Amino acid sequence: MPQVSFEHITKTYGQVPVLKDLNLAINDGDFLVLLGPSGCGKTTLLNLLAGLLDVTDGRIMIGDRDVTDVDPKDRGLAMVFQSYALYPTKTVYGNLKFGLSASKLPKDEVERRIAWAAKLLQIEPLLDRKPAHLSGGQRQRVAIGRALVKNVGVFLFDEPLSNLDAKLRTEMRLEIKKLHDTLHHTIVYVTHDQIEAMTMATKIAVMNGGVIQQFGTPDEIYEQPANLFVAGFIGSPAMNLRRVTLSVANGKTEAVFASGVRFELSDYRFMTPPQDGTTVTLGLRPEHFLVGAGTAADSAATFEVPVQYAERTGPDASAYFVLENDLLALRVEPAVAAGLKPGQLVPVHYLKGKAHLFDAQTGQRM
Amino acid sequence: MAQKALGAEVAVRSAPYFPRQKKRISSRSIGIIVFLSICALFFCIPLYVVVITSFKTMEQIRQGAMFSLPSVWTLEAWDHAWNSACSGINCNGLKVGFWNSVQILFPSLILSIAISMITGYALALWNVRWAGGFLFLLFICAFVPFQIIMFPLISMTAAIKVYGNIWGVAIVHAVLAMPVLTLIFRNYYKDIPQEIMNAAVMDSGSFWKIFTEIILPMSGNILIVVLIMQITSIWNDYLIGVTFGGMGSQPMTVNLANLITISTGTTRYNDNMAAALQTAIPPLVIYFFVGKLFVQGITAGAIKG
Amino acid sequence: MAFRWSRWSPQLALVPAVAVTAVAFVGAIGWTIYLSLTRSRRLPEYEIDWSEPLRQYTRLFADDAWAISLKNLIILGLGSALAIVFGFILAAMMDKEKRGESLFRTVFLYPLAVSLIVTGTAWRWLFNPELGVEHALHSIGLTWINFSWLATGETAMYGVILASVWQSSGFYMALMLAGLKSINSEIWSAARLDGVSLFRLYTEIIIPMMKFTFVTCAILLSLGVIKAYDVIVAMTNGGPGQSTFVPAYFTIQALSAKGNLGFASAAAVMMLVITAVIFLPLVMLTAWQQRRTGRAAH
Structure with a gap:
């Protein structure tokens, strides 16, 4: 049963079409990477899934729920943003807790989840700090933690590693991969970095000009590029x-x-x-x-x-x-x-x- | 190698030593400071004259030496201005106006800031399709002269039975400040990263919850700036107070204006000056304590666009 | 599409502001414009005499006091422009000499913190014909100086201008100082290396670079001049005679003292027109600037 599917998605800004009749379905537990150059529509697609943008036409399904007209908070998703988007006036604890504000959980369950996520991400000593007093890597962990506590099936990542330096990026890449291996969430991950795509994904959708150029496993994408764009985009030095x-x-x-x-x-x-x-x-x-x-x-x-x-x-x-x-x-x-x-x-x-x-x-x- | 470096050091040390002259203030700097000081003096003269006059007796004032210090320092004028100066037919002093001003100030502040803060927040951070057009309209409203809406506002406040009392003045203050303050808040909130709003929408989704938990705590700076700007502008207002205040609820500035424009009897200049100082002291205290924020406020109010 | 509460709550939150704008601004302006076409006197009348809809305007332009008001508006505008010049000089000097900057800034800006009624009171006292500055100057032998400007119609406006300049110079200084500080410091170094004289540097480089600041100041000043009311009340109350009438004062006078609603409305509409004439370049300037920065970003 496909966990997330886009059916005939069209998105236009004013008169400008960004996505046109796009179809994509991924299975439960897949790690999908949306890969493409900037302006290819990958972030738009992610925001449509998150509900931060409205589709012009088409349908988005999560499980067997049609979420096309559902509020972002009710879609059963969690998202990690490029700039982490931590609430600057709240402590790490407050950030994690606010992530649960829509779910109306009993107090002890909230505490339990925060403790669990903090332990998993090794941010327990940071719970009382404000985001301004955290390093880039720590902020990244908190952002992931805020998504984790929601205990939802689908995680969205919007270029989460692009603000980190090279060494941290490699570390966090492994960490996210490890999280996926232990928790088996469905992940939709947007990036323009082919290394991230090749190392983490179970499925890659290469996008260009609002069209999915190829959808397949990293090996398929690399070994059997479906067209000239994919062939030229994947690989360094280029084909x-x-x-x-x-x-x-x-x-x-x-x-x-x-x-x-x-x-x-x-x-x-x-x-x-x-x-x-x-x-x-x-x-x-x-x-x-x-x-x-x-x-x-x-x-x-x-x-x-x-x-x-x-x-x-x-x-x-x-x-x-x-x-x-x-x-x-x-x-x-x-x-x-x-x-x-x-x-x-x-x-x-x-x-x-x-x-x-x-x-x-x-x-x-x- | 080491020897060579050592040699170089010796060479530097043995180089002729020119003691650097002690830094002197250049003549240009002196000129500038002198000029600025003269200007500062010009700015201070009115305040100086007002202060010393307020402590003089009428006998000394009548002798005419405007700039000389009081021969006898007396608080008589201060007492008189506060307790028994006349505003129209009432001779209960400026304290009446003072308390009216205080009573006008708080509801005005709360009303004007609350409405413009929420409006600015909704316009800046939520997807409102007609936000652009509405902002432009507010921008225009911010420049409209008061006279063009004066009579309709009188009729409207009279219709809701607040004309001539403190609530009328407070409501009109809030209405007139709304466009400018909304633009200020909107511009401030526009700089909050979109991703934080996206995160909040995904986490909570509630307009009010996001406002109280995320946005309001992030508004500290602008709130203080706006607060100072509003306190001074409401306190210093004359036109709204005189138009909507009615007899019993006129603010301090109106009392002062009535006192100084009085044409019957002999003018007691020391009372006038004491009254002026009493009216000026609250905003001046704010200014001298948080001057920097005050400047930010007036420039933000001036360049809204 | 399904009803989504999250989509409606921001619009709902805007209801008060929209209502205020629609009623207290747009509606009220329309109401006043309508009244200006009627024969309303003390109480509003809502019948327009279509044979002569502009009679209030005809009367207005035939009115001597209105003519004086317009003339004074221009005098006040030109005179107050000194505040911009003065503000720029102060800012340029403070920008070059950091010593005492915060003290000078505090002194130059304090008049802005007090009510114009207070400012007017203070200057009214300084201009006092018997006991004021003139008397003090005469008593030390400078008998040729005439400083009781408020006493005669010919000079009263200059007294108002002096008080306005005193009150607002600090404000323009603050704006100018912000403008000067935003100029790249390398320009000063480059000019020093090139040996450009300070005067030429200012007239040929710095002032042209600050043209937006100057235009902003000029527009703010004009809008302030149109609104000038408090200072007139406190200093001259329109007198002597009607020599210090300005449109803002004239309009309120027509409404509250004369109780002539239609006439006052016509004057208010003219004030709006004058504001629009000044305001329009501002809108165009902002639009132009936005287009320019927009193009630079592409």
């Missing part, structure tokens, strides 16, 4: 996308680069049979390249390309080559990167079975 021509002859399917390099595609699982001579977009992940001679046997193609530059980002390194007047990004071993000299011609292989093909017109996966 290399090149215009090529398909060649189907003698039972062999190949992609032919303008420079004449032939790319072996025989093991590619086409959804429709490939047509000879069509122009398509070929997507090559940076980490599926091998640099150097001698590995030609498992490679789909070998490029002889000059080095532009190599850069090291801590444990990893990226190298950029020039292929047909455009940069080709590769993930390489730091040791390899150190040996690359600008201008040097290097043979580069691409692994078999790792290519992505997209229709040049529609941008859809082939």
Whole structure:
């Protein structure tokens, strides 16, 4: 039974459509990440679910309740905000307690829940403090605590980690993941950070221009991007996308680069049979390249390309080559990167079975 | 390396030493201070004259030396102004007006602040579709001259039987202050982060509960500023008091104006000055204690837009 | 759509304010405008003589006292503008010399805390023809000085202006000081490095940068001048004769002393028109500023 579902959701601001006939359903206990660039409609979708905005058309279901016209407080949701939105004049205890003000619980139950959440999040020593006297990480915990005490089935997170520094962000990411693993709430989490999406989600909905581009598990999104947008958005450095021509002859399917390099595609699982001579977009992940001679046997193609530059980002390194007047990004071993000299011609292989093909017109996966 | 650094230090130490001259006040600064002091003197003269006159006897005043200190310091005028100065036909002194002003002040404050605070809160933080248009209307109302609504307000207050008593004055004060105060509160509340409101809407959802528990505790600063601004403006008002006060409930400023514009008999200038000081003391005390907030208040009241 | 109480409670909370605005402002203004078209005298009459609906206005513009009021309004406006100039000079000096700033600020602003009736009382005493400043000056030999301005119609308005400037300079100083403080401090450093003289710096850089502050001050001053009533009552009560009548005083005089409701309403409507003439640029200015900042944000 789907725990949260959006049915034919349309949202317009004045005349500007933000979401158009959007459908999405997630199961009980799912950790859904709405991922996309800013302005893609992901926060709008979250606010519609929260009830902070009204839908123009369509229906929102939580469980089997139609909540489209229900007040935010009665929807059975809890939300953690980007800026934490703690009440500045209330103590941590007061913040948690106000979170329960709509539920009319008996006093001892309120106390019990606050104690439980405070213990779970290790904020017991902070209960008497005001938000101004808390660090960023502590505020984040309090914000999560205020959501937890409500004991509801669905949690909403609106870019909750974007105000934290890198180290804290990693810590809190694990913490939220752990909470989900222990409590099994349904979570809807909005972010523009693909690392957060890939590490925490059980389901990702990649959004752009108010449309869900792809909905699936993190692996599906990464391994089988449904279209050019998803392919380009997920992955860092981004997937290399090149215009090529398909060649189907003698039972062999190949992609032919303008420079004449032939790319072996025989093991590619086409959804429709490939047509000879069509122009398509070929997507090559940076980490599926091998640099150097001698590995030609498992490679789909070998490029002889000059080095532009190599850069090291801590444990990893990226190298950029020039292929047909455009940069080709590769993930390489730091040791390899150190040996690359600008201008040097290097043979580069691409692994078999790792290519992505997209229709040049529609941008859809082939 | 260490030796080299040491050498550099020695070189610095042995460099010729120019003792820095003790900082002097530049001639420009002196000029400015002198000019500002003269201006300050100009600002103080009226207060000085009023104070010393209020302590003089009429005999000394008649001798004409306006700026000289009282030869005999006497509280006679203060007593006379407070207890037996005439306002119209009643000669019970300014104390009548003082207590009227006090009685007008509290209901005016409560009414005007309560209505504009709630209105500002609703307009700033809740989704009211016509909020923009209403704010613009309030903005215009804030500048409307009193005379254009004077007669209708007299008729309306007479219709609800408050014309000529303290409640009439208090209600009219609240009505006239409402547009400005609403804009001030609205601008203040507009700066409360939307996410806090969203959180509160999800947590409680109740308009009044969010106001009393979240918003009101966050309004401390603006509340004090508005309070000071309103106390002084209500206390200092003359026009509303004289128009709506009726005979028995006129505020202190009206008593003072009646006293000084009296044309029969000899004018007792020392009484007048004592009366003026008595009227001015409450706002002046506030000003000297919380001057900074007072300035914030009047500038907030001036630049509402 | 389902009835949602949460959606109605904010609108319900606005009912008092909307009612006050609709009745006490919009309704009352309409009422006065209507009355100005009637022949109402002491009591309101609600019949409009359509052959001559503007008779009160005709009478108003034929009235000598109204003409004096309008003339005095302009004199008072121009004269009080000195308060802006004075306020700017004070602010510029206090901005350059921090010593004693809070003391000077306290002194310059205290007149604002007291009622205009008190201000008027004090100045009325200073201007006293027999015992006031003039007498003090004459007694030390400066007999050529004439300072009993309130005693004659020709100079009485200047007395009112002096008191107004005294009362309001501190206010404009506070606004100007806030404007000066918002100017980037690097401009002063840059000007010093470029060797620009202080006078040129002010006239060519600082004052143009503060044009919004000046315009705001000018509009506030104009609106204040139209409302000027208390100070007239306390200082001159309109006299000598009618020489210090201003529209605000004239209107109330027509209503309460003469009991001429239709006539007073016409004068009040004219006050509203004058306010609108001043107010309109303010609205346009605000709109323009909003558009500008809006564009900058994009």
